[in-house]
Amino acid sequence: MRPGGSLKKNSVRSSNSVGKLASTCLHFLLAIILFGCGGDLGNRPVLIKFTHVTSPVTPKGQTAGLFKKLVDERLPGKVEVEIYPSAQLMSDDDSIEALAFGEVQMIAVSLSKFDRITHEFQVFDLPFLFPDLQAVETFQASTAGKALLDSMTEKGIMGKAFWHNGMKQFGGPRPLKKPADAQGLKFRIMESDVLQAQILQIGGNPQKMAFGEVYQALQTGAVDAQENTWSNIYSSKFYEVQPYITETNHGYLGYLVAVNTYFWEKLPDDVREELDLIIQEVTAWGNQEAEKINREAKGKIIESSSSEVIALDKSQLQVWRQAMQPVWAQFEETIGRELIQTAKGAR
Numbered sequence: 001m002r003p004g005g006s007l008k009k010n011s012v013r014s015s016n017s018v019g020k021l022a023s024t025c026l027h028f029l030l031a032i033i034l035f036g037c038g039g040d041l042g043n044r045p046v047l048i049k050f051t052h053v054t055s056p057v058t059p060k061g062q063t064a065g066l067f068k069k070l071v072d073e074r075l076p077g078k079v080e081v082e083i084y085p086s087a088q089l090m091s092d093d094d095s096i097e098a099l100a101f102g103e104v105q106m107i108a109v110s111l112s113k114f115d116r117i118t119h120e121f122q123v124f125d126l127p128f129l130f131p132d133l134q135a136v137e138t139f140q141a142s143t144a145g146k147a148l149l150d151s152m153t154e155k156g157i158m159g160k161a162f163w164h165n166g167m168k169q170f171g172g173p174r175p176l177k178k179p180a181d182a183q184g185l186k187f188r189i190m191e192s193d194v195l196q197a198q199i200l201q202i203g204g205n206p207q208k209m210a211f212g213e214v215y216q217a218l219q220t221g222a223v224d225a226q227e228n229t230w231s232n233i234y235s236s237k238f239y240e241v242q243p244y245i246t247e248t249n250h251g252y253l254g255y256l257v258a259v260n261t262y263f264w265e266k267l268p269d270d271v272r273e274e275l276d277l278i279i280q281e282v283t284a285w286g287n288q289e290a291e292k293i294n295r296e297a298k299g300k301i302i303e304s305s306s307s308e309v310i311a312l313d314k315s316q317l318q319v320w321r322q323a324m325q326p327v328w329a330q331f332e333e334t335i336g337r338e339l340i341q342t343a344k345g346a347r
């Protein structure tokens with residue numbers, strides 16, 4: 001977080017209500033008082049409310065499910081995990097704020113959506129920076145990558161792990177074989193300035209929108225196109241309302257798994273240590289499975305015949321890469337040249 005920065009991207013939203021600010025402060029105090037009392041009340045198990053926006057069958061959904069299963073097995077009576085998938089509790093944006101104020105204890109939000117708090121996270125959105133998940137993993141395991149986990153701890157958001165989803169593909173109302181085919185199309189994107197610049201670079205019209213609104217926006221024509229992973233396109237049925245999906249693998253989509261700092265620090269040592277081990281274990285499992293889950297989702301989309309999947313050859317991909325390359329220079333200073341070099345070194 002830059003000094004003086006805000007958890008909220010939209011300053012109008014953050015400043016338009018003194019009442020809301022007062023209530024937020026009250027929540028914050030209540031969180032400290034509650035966690036100060038040990039994180040649980042009497043003998044009741046500690047409750048971890050874990051909210052996320054994708055379906056339980058996605059890489060994130062399955063890994064969250066395994067987390068709950070292992071906690072049930074290894075910490076019975078001590079910790080209870082409630083998982084709220086598919087944005088049924090709240091959007092990603094709201095969940096970041098809810099986590100910071102202790103209203104939920106755990107989230108797994110796309111790295112792109114933290115760009116308002118830590119500009120360094122924008123590195124993950126640079127187009128064609130990471131060729132595959134292995135390169136991302138090497139970068140995340142570097143000293144600079146690991147440091148990102150701790151970059152928001154003082155804001156109440158303690159990073160515990162990085163979880164993969166996969167590489168993003170473009171879906172549209174017409175075959176997107178070259179950047180010029182994107183001209184004039186309204187693209188739904190995640191809340192990220194880099195992604196906004198990327199779409200502008202190919203002549204599209206970027207629309208930041210919550211994940212839970214995308215299907216309907218595509219169906220009604222509020223947006224024409226989108227970018228996401230095979231598993232998200234399949235599980236959220238975007239392929240039913242997108243006649244063409246082009247396999248570009250142009251960007252990475254993964255998550256920061258984070259817990260509320262005060263909640264975590266006040267947990268009994270043995271519980272915290274066991275939870276840490278479980279997080280490590282499920283992270284290794286999920287990051288191993290993510291590619292397979294995405295491959296299977298792609299296969300199901302092809303089988304459905306609802307969307308035509310378009311493969312591109314190396315020279316066609318090179319045209320996309322060149323078209324998007326100027327985005328790097330636009331964000332070099334904000335992200336930091338050194339961090340980009342480290343990420344490049346992981347390729």
Ligand code: LMR
Binds near residue numbers: 210211
């Ligand atoms: C999106 O908004 O497209 C993704 O962040 C959804 C997700 O959590 O994978």
